[in-house]
Amino acid sequence: MNLAQCVETNALKYGDSKAALISDDTGESWSYADLNQQINRIANGLLSLSIAPGARVAVMLRSRPELIFCSFAVFKIGCIYVSINSRLKEKEIKHILINSGAEILICDSSVVSLIKEIKNDCKELKHIVAYGDIQEKGFIKFSKLIAGKSDNFTVDPDISEIAAIMYTGGTTGAPKGVVLTHAGIIGNSLAGSKRLLFDENTIIVIAMPMFHIGGLAAGSFYCFLNGATIVQQEFFNAEKYVEAFKKYHATVIYGVPTFYYSFNSLPESRTKDFSTARLGFSGAGVFATPVRKAFENRFGLKVYQYYGLTENSPGVTVEDPLVPERNYESVGTALPGVEIKIVDDSNNELPPGEHGELCVRGPYLMKEYWKNPEATKEAMRGGWLHTGDQGTIDEKGYFYIMGRKHDMILVGGANVYPAEVEGLILEADKRIQQIAVIGITDERLGEVPKAYVVMKEGFKSTEKEIIDLARANMAPYKTPRRVEFLDSLPMTSIGKIDKKALRSR
Incomplete structure (x- = not known):
C-alpha cells in the first residue's frame, strides 16, 4: 500500500x-x-x-x-x-x-x-x-x-x-x-x-x-x-x-x-x-x-x-x-x-460530562516518535495516545475540546479553560474581532486569566469594560483580571494564535 x-x-x-x-x-x-x-x-x-x-x-x-x-x-x-x-x-x-x-x-x-x-x-x-x-x-x-x-x-x-x-x-x-x-x-x-x-x-x-x-x-x-x-x-x-x-x-x-x-x-x-x-x-x-x-x-x-x-x-x-x-x-x-476516551491525571477513564485528557487509539496512529523511545513510551501509555488536549464527551458521543493541557489556567485550585472564556466574551461583545486568554502569575491565587483583545475596525473598548462584561457572563474565578489591546494577535506558521509568544511578552 x-x-x-x-x-x-x-x-x-x-x-x-x-x-x-x-x-x-x-x-x-x-x-x-x-x-x-x-x-x-x-x-x-x-x-x-x-x-x-x-x-x-x-x-x-x-x-x-x-x-x-x-x-x-x-x-x-x-x-x-x-x-x-x-x-x-x-x-x-x-x-x-x-x-x-x-x-x-x-x-x-x-x-x-x-x-x-x-x-x-x-x-x-x-x-x-x-x-x-x-x-x-x-x-x-x-x-x-x-x-x-x-x-x-x-x-x-x-x-x-x-x-x-x-x-x-x-x-x-x-x-x-x-x-x-x-x-x-x-x-x-x-x-x-x-x-x-x-x-x-x-x-x-x-x-x-x-x-x-x-x-x-x-x-x-x-x-x-x-x-x-x-x-x-x-x-x-x-x-x-x-x-x-x-x-x-x-x-x-x-x-x-x-x-x-x-x-x-x-x-x-x-x-x-x-x-x-x-x-x-x-x-x-x-x-x-x-x-x-x-x-x-x-x-x-x-x-x-x-x-x-x-x-x-x-x-x-x-x-x-x-x-x-x-x-x-x-x-x-x-x-x-478511531477510539477516544477521556481520562483524569491518574489515567482513570472518566464518564460523559467530566473534563480530562483526551486519549486516542486506532489504526491511524503513528508508529513511534523517531529515535525517541522515551517520548513514545510516555505518549502511548497503555496503548493509547495521550494527546495533551483537555476535553469532554457527552452522552451522544460528541466531543468538546477545551484547549491544551498546558494552556489550562489553575486559579486558586479551580480549572479555567481559555477556549471557554474566549468564547463567552466573543459571544457577549460583537465588537471584538479576536481574543486570546492565557494564565499569568498571581501571588494569591497562583494564576489568573489575562485576555489579549483585538477590536473590530472602528470600535474601541477599555480594560474595565471587558472585565465587567466577562464578570456578567461567567463565574468570577474565570474572569480575566487583566486585558491588553493589540492591533493583531501573533500567529504560528500554520495560522494558530501563538500563545507561547503572548506568554513571553
Whole structure:
C-alpha cells in the first residue's frame, strides 16, 4: 500500500481530461496525467542519486506545487518523506536533518546560504537539491535533477511501510519526529474525506502551509484519493481566496479559524462569493461559536469543525454534514476506526460530562516518535495516545475540546479553560474581532486569566469594560483580571494564535 498509487490510478482513469492541481499564484495547471508524469520524473531523478528504499528525503519548499510533486515522488520510490517548515531557523533545521538522518535535502534557492552554514554538521546528508536559480558548488539544481528523466515509473505497492516523518512544533522541547505509515495516512484520509463528502467533483482552495500534515492531508491526500481538484495558494489573503473560489467554481472552503475571522471582515458586497460552495470546514484550533455563526449567517454556508493530531495522521473527530442537528460547541464525533476516551491525571477513564485528557487509539496512529523511545513510551501509555488536549464527551458521543493541557489556567485550585472564556466574551461583545486568554502569575491565587483583545475596525473598548462584561457572563474565578489591546494577535506558521509568544511578552 503506497500513497502514490492514487495518482497513478487517477492518471489512468482521467488522463488529461481532469485537473488535479491548479496553482492560483501562477495560473499553471496539471491534469492527473501531467501530475503523474511530473512525479515520475522527480522519482527517477532521485533514484539517479543512488538512494535506497527507506532512506530519508527532507523537503523544505514553500507551499507551491513543487512540494506536492516532491512528496509523492519520495513516497513512490519507497523513501521516507521528511517535512521541514521553510520558515524555520538554522538551529531548528539542523536538528531535523541530523535527527532524521536525511540523505537528500530538497530546498528553495532562497535558503541556500543558510543550508551552507549547517550542511557540514549533517553527516548523513549526501545531496542537496535546490529549486530555483542556483549556481552554488555542491548543490544540485532541481531542473538538472529531472532533465531528461523518464516520465514512466510504476510504484511497488509493498515497497515501504513508513511514509513520512512529520516534526511537531516542539512546545515542550526539541521537535519530535512523528513516524506515519502509508496505511495510516490512507485510512485516515479516506475516513476524513468521506465524512466531509469529498468526491471527484470536489474543488477545494487550499491556502494552508503544505509542510504541515493538516494542509498536506486535506489538500493532496483528500483530493487525490477521491479524484478531486486542488486550487493552491502559497499564502492566505481573504480577498485573493474568494477571487480564486469564484474563478474556479470551487466547492469546499478549508482553513483555520483565523481565515473565517477574515472572511467576516470582507465588505458586504462579497456575500455571494461562496455561492458555489457545498460546505466549509475548519481545523487547527478551537472555532469560536460567534465567529462561526456570523460566517454562516452572512454567507449562507455551513462550516464544520475538524479536530486532528499529527500523531493520528491526522483526523480524530469531524462534524458530520449529513446530521441535521448542529452542535456548535462540539468538534464532532470520532471518525470510523478511531477510539477516544477521556481520562483524569491518574489515567482513570472518566464518564460523559467530566473534563480530562483526551486519549486516542486506532489504526491511524503513528508508529513511534523517531529515535525517541522515551517520548513514545510516555505518549502511548497503555496503548493509547495521550494527546495533551483537555476535553469532554457527552452522552451522544460528541466531543468538546477545551484547549491544551498546558494552556489550562489553575486559579486558586479551580480549572479555567481559555477556549471557554474566549468564547463567552466573543459571544457577549460583537465588537471584538479576536481574543486570546492565557494564565499569568498571581501571588494569591497562583494564576489568573489575562485576555489579549483585538477590536473590530472602528470600535474601541477599555480594560474595565471587558472585565465587567466577562464578570456578567461567567463565574468570577474565570474572569480575566487583566486585558491588553493589540492591533493583531501573533500567529504560528500554520495560522494558530501563538500563545507561547503572548506568554513571553
